[in-house]
Amino acid sequence: MTGVTVRLEGLVKHFGRVQALKGIDLTLTPGELVAFLGPSGCGKTTTLLLIAGIYKATAGQIFFDDRRIDHLHPRDRDIGMVFQSYALYPHLTMFENIAFPLRLQRVPKAEVKRKVEQTAELLGISEQLLRRPALVSGGQQQRAALARALVKEPRVLLLDEPLSNLDALIRLSARAEIRRLQKELGITSILVTHDQSEALAMADRVAVFSVGEVEQFATPEELYKAPATTFVAGFVGFPPMNLFEGRFNGAFEAKGLKIPLSPGHPGGKGYLGIRPEDIRFDGEIAARVLLVEVLGKDSLLTLEAAGHILKAMSLEGMQVAIGDELLLNFPVEKLHLFDAEGKRIQRQAS
Amino acid sequence: MRRYAAPLLFLLPATILIVLFFLIPVVTTVFLSLTDISTVTFKNPSWVGLQNYRDLLVDPFIPKIFYNTGRYVGLTLLFNVGMGLVLALLTSLIPERHGDNFRTLWLVPRIMPPVVYVFVWQGLLARAPFGIISDLTGINQGWINSSPWTTIILANGFVGASFGMLIFTSAIRAIPRDLFYAAAVDGASTWQTVRRVVLPLLRWPILFVTVYQTLSLLTSFEYILLLTDGGPGLFKTTVWSLHAYKLALSNYFGNIEFGLGAAMATFLVVIGVIVSLVYMRVFNFRELVSEPKIEVN
Numbered sequence: 032m033t034g035v036t037v038r039l040e041g042l043v044k045h046f047g048r049v050q051a052l053k054g055i056d057l058t059l060t061p062g063e064l065v066a067f068l069g070p071s072g073c074g075k076t077t078t079l080l081l082i083a084g085i086y087k088a089t090a091g092q093i094f095f096d097d098r099r100i101d102h103l104h105p106r107d108r109d110i111g112m113v114f115q116s117y118a119l120y121p122h123l124t125m126f127e128n129i130a131f132p133l134r135l136q137r138v139p140k141a142e143v144k145r146k147v148e149q150t151a152e153l154l155g156i157s158e159q160l161l162r163r164p165a166l167v168s169g170g171q172q173q174r175a176a177l178a179r180a181l182v183k184e185p186r187v188l189l190l191d192e193p194l195s196n197l198d199a200l201i202r203l204s205a206r207a208e209i210r211r212l213q214k215e216l217g218i219t220s221i222l223v224t225h226d227q228s229e230a231l232a233m234a235d236r237v238a239v240f241s242v243g244e245v246e247q248f249a250t251p252e253e254l255y256k257a258p259a260t261t262f263v264a265g266f267v268g269f270p271p272m273n274l275f276e277g278r279f280n281g282a283f284e285a286k287g288l289k290i291p292l293s294p295g296h297p298g299g300k301g302y303l304g305i306r307p308e309d310i311r312f313d314g315e316i317a318a319r320v321l322l323v324e325v326l327g328k329d330s331l332l333t334l335e336a337a338g339h340i341l342k343a344m345s346l347e348g349m350q351v352a353i354g355d356e357l358l359l360n361f362p363v364e365k366l367h368l369f370d371a372e373g374k375r376i377q378r379q380a381s
Numbered sequence: 382m383r384r385y386a387a388p389l390l391f392l393l394p395a396t397i398l399i400v401l402f403f404l405i406p407v408v409t410t411v412f413l414s415l416t417d418i419s420t421v422t423f424k425n426p427s428w429v430g431l432q433n434y435r436d437l438l439v440d441p442f443i444p445k446i447f448y449n450t451g452r453y454v455g456l457t458l459l460f461n462v463g464m465g466l467v468l469a470l471l472t473s474l475i476p477e478r479h480g481d482n483f484r485t486l487w488l489v490p491r492i493m494p495p496v497v498y499v500f501v502w503q504g505l506l507a508r509a510p511f512g513i514i515s516d517l518t519g520i521n522q523g524w525i526n527s528s529p530w531t532t533i534i535l536a537n538g539f540v541g542a543s544f545g546m547l548i549f550t551s552a553i554r555a556i557p558r559d560l561f562y563a564a565a566v567d568g569a570s571t572w573q574t575v576r577r578v579v580l581p582l583l584r585w586p587i588l589f590v591t592v593y594q595t596l597s598l599l600t601s602f603e604y605i606l607l608l609t610d611g612g613p614g615l616f617k618t619t620v621w622s623l624h625a626y627k628l629a630l631s632n633y634f635g636n637i638e639f640g641l642g643a644a645m646a647t648f649l650v651v652i653g654v655i656v657s658l659v660y661m662r663v664f665n666f667r668e669l670v671s672e673p674k675i676e677v678n
């Protein structure tokens with residue numbers, strides 16, 4: 032099993048008057064796991080179903096390696112898919128569910144048995160094979176769905192929020208397990224999720240979707256360090272980045288705030304962003320504490336400065352109470368600058 | 382006793398209905414079947430034990446009528462359920478709007494009064510120049526008389542199929558969309574999806590429609606009455622319920638034999654119960670009934 036290159040070119044999908052996808056361009060390298068991350072209704076599932084061949088694209092093309100596949104029936108695309116609902120066949124046993132794709136290919140009985148048992152073993156559900164899906168736990172159903180997707184040794188694996196129905200603990204172990212399997216098998220995979228920690232933890236690269244569009248396609252590290260747009264900046268990272276709307280002229284000015292910048296940036300309207308964890312408390316921006324939320328070791332502070340509400344993380348050993356006055360420092364090298372359209376302004380070499 | 386108070390309370394409404402509309406009529410019928418009650422003896426019927434049943438057994442036409450009933454129920458049922466299934470599947474596969482329109486159209490005969498509906502069939506099948514089929518084919522004959530069974534089965538079947546069609550359509554719609562997607566991704570063609578996913582999931586509605594239709598066909602005779610009146614010829618298309626109706630409620634000789642009719646009806650109830658039990662066996666009823674969702678004790 033070796034993965035293929037998956038290339039989406041200008042994918043557009045309309046449902047009647049609803050424009051679900053406005054033009055998606057993405058290229059996945061072989062064996063890569065890419066996460067589709069975005070808010071509800073932004074077109075993640077639609078993109079998956081286009082790749083799977085359930086939907087027909089309004090415009091655009093899909094390639095596996097150099098072969099165009101968007102006119103093919105789903106069965107000729109060689110994909111495995113796990114649905115958010117798992118979509119196990121309720122009338123079949125777990126064994127028959129996993130065997131289903133093989134039965135359709137008329138694989139000999141003995142081989143079906145061997146492959147199903149092997150896949151079930153791999154996923155740790157050998158004991159449950161004779162039961163109906165309704166009688167096993169959610170985690171076991173999820174594994175059966177994954178087994179059904181993997182048993183036919185697909186070239187591309189599509190996972191639509193496979194973990195969202197699991198409880199927090201199982202979710203963590205399932206993450207690791209899926210990632211390990213995917214690496215081992217080397218299948219090019221797409222994982223749809225709206226849980227950013229899942230995307231950042233599992234994926235080689237993440238495609239951040241806003242409504243019908245990909246805002247940024249980059250490694251988790253890049254997304255965090257250099258968000259391409261204010262949308263990504265506000266979506267990735269927890270708690271999300273503080274964003275201020277204002278104007279650049281030597282410094283950044285937003286009503287009542289003046290934040291010094293390093294020299295060499297354009298003027299005009301734009302946005303300034305800083306992550307809560309990058310704010311320090313040794314500067315001259317006066318702020319008042321509105322709320323303190325304890326998050327284990329440190330606390331998340333909600334602050335008010337010159338009418339702006341912002342978040343900051345407390346430092347270790349710092350004693351803060353509601354109503355305290357703090358003096359904030361926004362370190363120049365930690366600032367993210369965006370133009371009036373919300374696009375990132377590359378920091379000038381200095 | 383207290384332990385069962387709640388379950389008994391929950392069962393009460395259904396029990397009352399069953400007693401009122403099933404048990405009491407059945408008991409009354411069985412009771413009547415053991416008497417010689419008729420128009421003549423209406424004031425003082427006498428107890429005759431199993432005499433009515435003995436009379437039925439020796440009636441030379443009863444085997445023929447029994448056979449007719451089996452044939453009528455069996456063939457109409459096949460047409461009904463099969464056609465209902467085919468219609469439901471086809472109208473679910475085409476775009477929803479067209480499917481809905483088609484189904485509505487198919488319901489028209491069901492909302493027509495049976496007499497009007499039979500008029501339509503007679504209009505189709507009469508001799509030229511009145512009968513459309515005779516006009517179109519150039520074969521001028523009374524089609525109802527020349528093929529009475531086909532006419533009866535089709536006339537019943539076209540109406541009956543709409544029932545299955547509605548039940549199956551709603552059952553198909555209730556299947557989660559993801560299952561169809563999963564089947565496609567797993568490599569199933571449309572036909573394979575129907576055979577391996579949809580039909581197995583329709584087992585319960587198919588059982589329901591089959592049982593329901595069998596029972597209603599066993600007791601229905603209005604189209605036969607109106608189309609052929611049990612003819613042409615001696616008992617050619619007379620079925621059990623029609624015969625019972627004639628004996629019990631509309632006798633040529635004016636002496637309406639309630640007792641004998643009741644015996645026939647009792648027989649029909651027994652057949653109905655047996656057939657239902659057989660179906661439940663065949664469809665593995667126990668497995669279809671899901672575990673209770675709440676526990677009352």
Ligand SMILES: Nc1ncnc2c1ncn2[C@@H]1O[C@H](COP(=O)(O)OP(=O)(O)OP(=O)(O)O)[C@@H](O)[C@H]1O
Nearest residue numbers: 046049051069070071072073074075076077078225
């Ligand atoms: N079959 C459909 N018919 C009409 N509109 C649809 C259909 N499928 C999706 N849409 C619309 O397309 C848009 C994108 O939907 P999609 O299901 O791809 O979102 P998503 O990113 O998967 O969201 P979620 O995280 O909630 O699953 C939505 O506005 C949705 O209403």
Ligand SMILES: [Mg+2]
Nearest residue numbers: 075076077191
């Ligand atoms: Mg979705």
